[in-house]
Amino acid sequence: MRIIVIGAGIIGLATAWRLQKAGHAVTVIDEASGSGHGTSYANGAQLSYSYVAPLADPSVWKQLPKLLTDPHSPVQFRPGFDLFQYRWLLQFLAACTARQASETIDRLGALADLSRQILHASPELMAAHFDWSASGKLVVYSSEQSFASARHHSEQQLASGTDKRILERDACLALEPALGAIAHRLIGGIFAPNDETADAFLMCRELERLMREAPEPARFIYGTRVTGFVRDGSRIRHLETTAGPQEADLYVLAAGLTSRTLGRQIDLDLPLYPIKGYSLSAPVIDAGAAPRVSVTDAARKIVIARLGETLRLAGAADIVGDTLDIDTRRTGKLIADAKTDFPGAADWQNATLWAGLRPATPTGQPIIGATRLDNLMLNVGHGALGFTLALGSGQRLADAIAGR
Structure with missing residues (x-):
């Protein structure tokens, strides 16, 4: 499947990497000049599982x-x-509330554990250089x-x-x-x-390198802003961008706070x-x-x-x-x-x-999965734990696309 991931921070790139691993043809679009230039750039560096x-x-x-x-x-x-x-x-x-906090901790804990498992089961990523x-x-x-x-x-x-x-x-x-x-x-x-500790910005760069060096390389379109969605009923036909229309079979919104602005264009009220x-x-x-x-x-x-x-x-x-x-x-x-x-x-x-x-998000739980549009998925709202949860969240989204 051809998939466009909007966002080249740690969430977007971890998602793109897991989707590429699942056999999809991936394109990443971001308005910055390269990967990891937003909230991923100089965060607290803790992988706080x-x-x-x-x-x-x-x-x-x-x-x-x-x-x-x-x-x-x-x-x-x-x-x-x-x-x-x-x-x-x-x-x-x-x-x-105690009940909500307990539910959130359980969900975040499962995502964090999955992230750690993926990192340690990936020799190519463990061999990469991100401190x-x-x-x-x-x-x-x-x-x-x-x-x-x-x-x-x-x-x-x-x-x-x-x-x-x-x-x-x-x-x-x-x-x-x-x-x-x-x-x-x-x-x-x-x-x-x-x-553990690591540099999220450098991990973004290394994930991009791994995807570029894959047998079926991912595409990266930087310096490009998504300006709108062209819909055909309950589906997105293509993205309007400052570099012209971009078309895929499925779209993933993983652009951090920009996701709220883009979501409003298609009547998604994201609590970010x-x-x-x-x-x-x-x-x-x-x-x-x-x-x-x-x-x-x-x-x-x-x-x-x-x-x-x-x-x-x-x-x-x-x-x-x-x-x-x-x-x-x-x-x-x-x-x-x-x-x-x-x-x-x-x-x-x-x-x-x-x-x-x-x-x-108000609860601290990220929003991962489908929307009411047939070919738009979300991976947003990770708060202060984006680096810790990134790989697990990307895998959860890949699983959802595969029907798991």
Whole structure:
């Protein structure tokens, strides 16, 4: 089957790769000049298979006053004149229940596990170069209460087979000596040895290379914007693009936030809102002071990952609209935290700053599968877990097309 995938981020390319593996003739279209230039470009770099809790969680209700008023809160809300923002927020708050969170965690956990299986069962991808590391992930806690809650949750997960290890303070420092600067506030941590780190942008490039080098190479059309869909009843006849009409047997919309704009043209109301995050990437200057394990600081709500000779630190979840402007107040706090927690590890003063917009649904569950149009499929709405869920989501879509 001839299939066009709209979107060349990690979701679109993982989907295209799995479709090519299934024997389809694939074309990828994106308005950027190459693959991975959007939200995939400089994300937190964690393949967080063991931690898939959604933003929509019952604890949000207790935190709501702080989230709305504290300028240092990791989650920020700035009201605008967009009615969709308020609609999305109401749907998000409605999803902040224990039942919904449990359902979402189960679904995301299955997708994450499938992603890991696909990666490790693909020798060609494992041999590719995208700064992959089996680093494990250590979540550290600075309060007895939060550590006790995390310990309880981890013990439940252990009973169901998830490999998580509860570490007291000294064990955390033994596992990752680079945490020495925060030893004074470190209570304990939870270590997930099966979690990994990698560079999502480089993985996008490597997936593209693998598809170009396949016996039946995929086509890539960059610098090209999809401007409309020409329909014939319940089917799409072809795409209108800035490079002219593009025709296929089936179309996959996997363009992140752009999917909402394109969906409106064919009466699809996709509940995708941009959750803004920031990262900074700095060259390592002292290998001994730079963490090897992927670390999440539960108190500061930041993640740090080692990508070769670069440290990537990321954080924030801002509900402030679709601007990509760098909020220096937010990035300034990231830099201050980096200097305090990992002093001398990297050249933080000359770090590269970046902002990205995560396409999030209110529940945190992605939308994968068919639409009411016979030959249009969706793979959208992965929020902050797009990198972790990409390969599994692509496979789920390929399975759906095959009738599995």
